[in-house]
Amino acid sequence: MPELPEMETYKKLLNEKISGNVISHVIVNREKTININVEPFQQQLLNKKVLQVKRRAKHLIFELDSGMNLLLHLMLGGWIYFGNEQDEPDRTKQVILSFPEGNLYFIGLRLGYLHLLNPQQLQGKLSEIGQEPLDPNFTYDSFLQLIASRRGMLKTTLINQSFLAGIGNCYSDEICFQAKLKPTNKFNDLNELQTKNLYHSIITILQSGIQQGGYMDSPFTNNDPLTGGYRTLVYDKEGQPCPRCNTPIILEHVSSKKTFYCRICQL
Structure with a gap:
């Protein structure tokens, strides 16, 4: 999607x-x-x-x-x-x-x-859609306020459109990998460093996805040089080596959603 x-x-x-x-x-x-x-x-x-x-x-x-x-x-x-x-x-x-x-x-x-x-x-x-994660007003302080009462898993919360706008199955996994966090971790269990890493990973991954034209490879025109340039790190990579530690990426279903991550370097 x-x-x-x-x-x-x-x-x-x-x-x-x-x-x-x-x-x-x-x-x-x-x-x-x-x-x-x-x-x-x-x-x-x-x-x-x-x-x-x-x-x-x-x-x-x-x-x-x-x-x-x-x-x-x-x-x-x-x-x-x-x-x-x-x-x-x-x-x-x-x-x-x-x-x-x-x-x-x-x-x-x-x-x-x-x-x-x-x-x-x-x-x-x-009206019920949450804040845009690439909006200049989406600061670390506003992120802290947003997650203050959150108790759910990273995966299910990140894809909740009333929480943040525009993140789905693919980029939620990419964000968690970048932050070195398991998608099944809960927000209320994150320490300060993990919270900062997650915040910066949201912005970094989404910006990278935009710069590289996203991950979908259906071209917009017959000479489209942009669309589909983003290469996922873990999403849809079950069994392939982790880009960081070479451990095979695993697939797990989280609330019926396919979820890809490394069991070694995502803690």
Whole structure:
């Protein structure tokens, strides 16, 4: 599932391609992907300009010059591609938005969605999401306040979107590895050094993921040089040697979530 770095990568590439451009055609192949009937959805998008694309947690927000917003959540298996009829992926497209320079294909939205919302609806939809971990206001002191009453495991807490925005299965494992902490450790058992390491690891790993284009290797365009450059350290590496100590990475299910870590150097 795309997480903060993947969605931040999409945001950057989308703003380069479609910001300031007008939607010239709208195709909806799966009505369950959208939140209103197909005809009014198309009418409210047609000939509207995309002012900019923003990110909030794992969501993308397409701001339109009409004052409305498209809220995208890719969920599991979703991705987007910008191209044309000559290079479009041979996959089912749930929604297609056409622009002067190409088409934006929304693919694999079996669980994901693309909803048209007014500002009040958008605010309500995102109201329970926690702080952005790369926001300048996310300081170590604010992190201490955030975890002051936390008793849960690192894994389950880090992926809780009301705790922090945008972290999921992959980057929670990467963060714990960077901090040399087992994902099954509990927040209230961390000492001061471990807490500082965890805080800095959150920022370091997410920034690294963004700089390297995230871990998902589905390209955004046919000549996309950025997407998928991040190479995970432990996530999805079961049985492979730990980058620090060469001990085989193990897989454990934590609250039904696949969790990868080193049993030797993560304490």
